[in-house]
Amino acid sequence: MDESEDVPKDFIKLKSEKLSVDEVSELVTSPYCGAVSLFIGTTRNNFEGKKVIHLEYEAYTSMAETEIKKICRDIRQKWPSVKHIAVHHRLGVVPIAEASVIIAVSSPHRAESLEAVMYCINTLKASVPIWKKEIYEDECSWKENKECFWANSEK
Amino acid sequence: QVSVLYFARSAELAGLRSETLSVPRHITALQLWEEIVKAHPRLAVIRDQVIFAVRQEYVHLGDQLLVLQPGDEVAIIPPISGG
Numbered sequence: 133m134d135e136s137e138d139v140p141k142d143f144i145k146l147k148s149e150k151l152s153v154d155e156v157s158e159l160v161t162s163p164y165c166g167a168v169s170l171f172i173g174t175t176r177n178n179f180e181g182k183k184v185i186h187l188e189y190e191a192y193t194s195m196a197e198t199e200i201k202k203i204c205r206d207i208r209q210k211w212p213s214v215k216h217i218a219v220h221h222r223l224g225v226v227p228i229a230e231a232s233v234i235i236a237v238s239s240p241h242r243a244e245s246l247e248a249v250m251y252c253i254n255t256l257k258a259s260v261p262i263w264k265k266e267i268y269e270d271e272c273s274w275k276e277n278k279e280c281f282w283a284n285s286e287k
Numbered sequence: 288q289v290s291v292l293y294f295a296r297s298a299e300l301a302g303l304r305s306e307t308l309s310v311p312r313h314i315t316a317l318q319l320w321e322e323i324v325k326a327h328p329r330l331a332v333i334r335d336q337v338i339f340a341v342r343q344e345y346v347h348l349g350d351q352l353l354v355l356q357p358g359d360e361v362a363i364i365p366p367i368s369g370g
């Protein structure tokens with residue numbers, strides 16, 4: 133048996149091409165794991181009655197990768213049985229209904245991977261320097277996550 | 288001399304994505320913000336929403352003393368919306 137299968141890995145990618153659920157889940161699949169949990173964030177076509185034409189994402193790429201690595205490290209501390217973690221985030225123009233983020237986590241049993249995926253997306257929204265701009269028919273708007281830990285959201 | 292990076296709304300208000308800025312080696316985060324606003328007054332409107340990232344660590348716009356090295360990256364981070 134290939135010994136390198138046992139080493140837990142983090143797969144982090146920021147890219148402008150279309151994301152693939154198959155690709156991401158294959159990255160974390162392992163014969164040692166009975167569970168692969170997945171989260172897919174997709175783009176909605178409306179906001180407050182306005183039609184969204186598409187989304188544009190930008191990132192402070194080097195810091196975003198570092199922050200995602202920190203999240204992976206935290207996941208492994210909280211759920212030591214987690215095997216592999218994959219986080220793929222799309223940048224640039226993302227058409228409606230396509231995935232902007234895919235997170236996959238594998239673990240021997242399902243509880244850990246399910247909890248880790250939820251932790252991962254919640255923490256990503258609070259701390260990873262990535263921004264989304266919604267393009268409407270006649271205007272555009274930079275979105276703000278309510279999870280963002282420093283912004284005053286009195287909305 | 289530090290490298291200042293602008294993102295999202297701050298890049299739109301400043302009209303650029305990056306520049307080098309000459310600042311004292313020892314400066315508080317708030318003083319650094321004030322230097323940047325002097326160069327780009329339109330940034331003043333987002334003062335309450337932004338945070339810095341100095342050498343890729345988040346720093347609030349407060350009295351924390353920064354010890355800057357030449358070539359350090361300082362990023363203006365508006366409220367994030369990833370995921």
